Amino acid sequence: MVERPFLMCVEDVFQRHRGRTVVLAGRIEQGRVHTGDDVEIVGxxxxxxxxxxxxxxxRVSVVEASADMNVVVVLRGGAADGVERxxxxxxxxxxxxxxxFTADIAVLSxxxxxxxxxxxxRLCFHIRCAAVWGTVTLPQRLDMVRPLHGSEVTITLDELVALDDGGRFAFRYRGRAAGSGTVTQLPGPVP
Known part of the structure; x- marks a missing residue:
């Protein structure tokens, strides 16, 4: 079985030492990370x-961490200063x-x-640890998605978010949980 590349959602940022290091926490979703690895900050x-x-x-320093582990990571580099939840x-x-992106959504009762x-x-989408506002566009043949129903929709978010095919998300309507969805299609990468 081929191991998937490293991916971790940033759940919290604890300390920033300007220009030197950033201490953050999260859960590793997939893959492995080692001390000394270069990682990309996305979204x-x-x-x-x-x-x-x-x-x-x-609270114990380790050389390697893998999927499903909750970890604290110390990053070094100029890009690390801008890391956020x-x-x-x-x-x-x-x-x-x-x-x-295009997604299949299901609306709660x-x-x-x-x-x-x-x-x-306008709905609030919860993708991994990010909460981002976005707009839903339904297919032309459909005027609405009723509770306990689903549909394929196009979602346009207000901010860039790290997404992958098959990724799951939830959405809220007027402050209440309203449904969930799965990413079915992504356009090419954003330059």
């Missing part, structure tokens, strides 16, 4: 590479950021918070 307007200076698991650290070139979704609706 939410940030980009660039930084070097992994140290990896901590349960919702971005991802990844093997360089393994994932790209997008503002527009009205009792669970679901409401009719129409074209042009």
């Amino acid at each position: 939410l307007g940030g980009s660039g590479t930084a070097r992994v200076e140290d990896i901590l698991v349960r 919702g971005q991802v650290l990844a093997a360089p070139g393994s994932i790209s950021a997008h503002t527009r 009205e009792e669970q918070g679901g409401a009719e979704v129409v074209s042009g609706e």
Whole structure:
């Protein structure tokens, strides 16, 4: 079985030592990372590479960490200064950021918070650790997606977010959980 490239969502940023290091925490979704590896920072307007200076698991320094581990990572490099919650650290070139994608969505029942979704609706999308506003566009043949129903839609986000095919997300409507979806198609990478 081929191992997938390293990918970690940034859940929290603890310390910034201007121009030197950044300490952040998150869960590794896939792959492995080693002390000394270069990682790419992707999404939410940030980009660039930084070097992994140290990896901590349960407050113990380790040389390597792998998928499903909660870790604290110390990064060094100029790009590290801009790291924020919702971005991802990844093997360089393994994932790209997008503002527009196609997805299959399913709307919750009205009792669970679901409401009719129409074209042009502004929703808050929760993709990994990022919460980003975006607009839904329905297919021309459809005027709305009712609670307990689903549809393929196009979503345009307000900010660049690291996305991959098959990625899952949730969305909120007027502050309440309203449904979930799966990324089905991405355009080419954003320059």
